[in-house]
Amino acid sequence: MKNRTKKLVSYLLCMAMLSGMMCFASTNAGAVPAEVQGNTLAEVIGMDPEVYMDWLYSHEDDNYYLGTPYKSGDHRNPNGDCEGANGSLDYYGVASMNCTGFVWHVLSTATDMSGGNSSMIPAMSGWVSFYNNNNISRKYFSTKEEMLSSGYLEKGDLIWMFEGSEYALSNYNHIGIYWGDGSSDVLWHSSSQGYVDGNRINSNVISTIIPAAPKAELYVVLKVGVPQEEKIDYDFNLDGVVSVSDVTILQEYIANLISKDDSSYNMSVTDVNNDGVTDIADVTYIQNVIAGTA
Known part of the structure; x- marks a missing residue:
């Protein structure tokens, strides 16, 4: 009888330990790290960061990307490159982009110009697996304000805005290219949300950081690896001297x-x-x- 009692107690203790272990694993499975330090996106895909930035700078004031109509789904045809059909839903000669289509086109173009591997770049899906599997440096934030005040942002970084978990599929997840100075609220993206100068956004724009979801619960900043110039105090026009x-x-x-x-x-x-x-x-x-x- 004593042996049977001991066995029963041992069994119950074992089950309690296993239960605790399973609860712990379940809790942590949904958690996200505050920061991952690894490879830059440019290193992973073989893209020259300067080529990437030069490409963006060359089009920040023209209509190659800006003004391209927004369309949900896999659309990757900017105004300046719509002769073909880059996305699975694109038509020859028709310009339209969704948010991932814009980022894909910029990265693919700069990577091809750099002699890298543009076939690695995700389009409409696969982004979370891509940055996890390639250990891309990134940081997680719960609010836009926290992100902007963190000192982590650099011009050219990618920002993912998730409605909930980064692993949950949602039509309200959104991505864009950070285009500010590290603390300013500026995003280059293709969107149908928000307003610029009183006009409803429905195209590729440079605007404030506007998630697609009514309230984004998670912001993930992916480090592209753009070399940042050291800023000189009081050099407001960025010409290298104070004058x-x-x-x-x-x-x-x-x-x-x-x-x-x-x-x-x-x-x-x-x-x-x-x-x-x-x-x-x-x-x-x-x-x-x-x-x-x-």
Whole structure:
């Protein structure tokens, strides 16, 4: 009887341990890491990051991508390359892109120009497996505000916005290319959500970061591996020197003629004298810096 009791107790203890282990595994299966440090996307696909950025810069002011009509599904035909049918739902001569189609076209073009392997690049599906299997460096955020204030973002990074889990299929998952200065709210993407200058978005645009879901629950920043130029304090026009031109730009910023989100300028720090406000005192401070009296 004692032996049977011992066996029963041992069995129950074993089951309790197994149950606890299974609960633990189940809990962690749905968890996401705060950050993964691994390979850059450029390294994985053999893309030269400078070619990638040069390609984007060459089209940020024309209609090669911008203005291409948005269409859901596997559409990868920008205005500037719609003679063929890049996506499975595309028609020859018809321009249309969804969000993944835009990112795919940019990456594929830059990778082909670099002599890399563009066949690895996911289109409409397979992104989560792609960045997991290739150990691509990335960081997870629960809100846009947290992401923008993290210091992790760099111009050219990819941002995935998930309605829920990154593993859950949803028509409201969205991807774009970060086009700000690290803290500014700027995204280059193909979308049908939100407004620009009062007009409903339904095309490829450079706008604020707008998820497709009413409320994105997860933001994943994928590191492309773009080399970042070191910014010089008070060099607002990014020409490599602090001069009278920067004084003028700060004055225009104070007069609301330049936005903090304008990626043409480095307006990340405008309160140069650290008094809590950006005003004429900051203009005077920079003038003193230029004169060597600050």
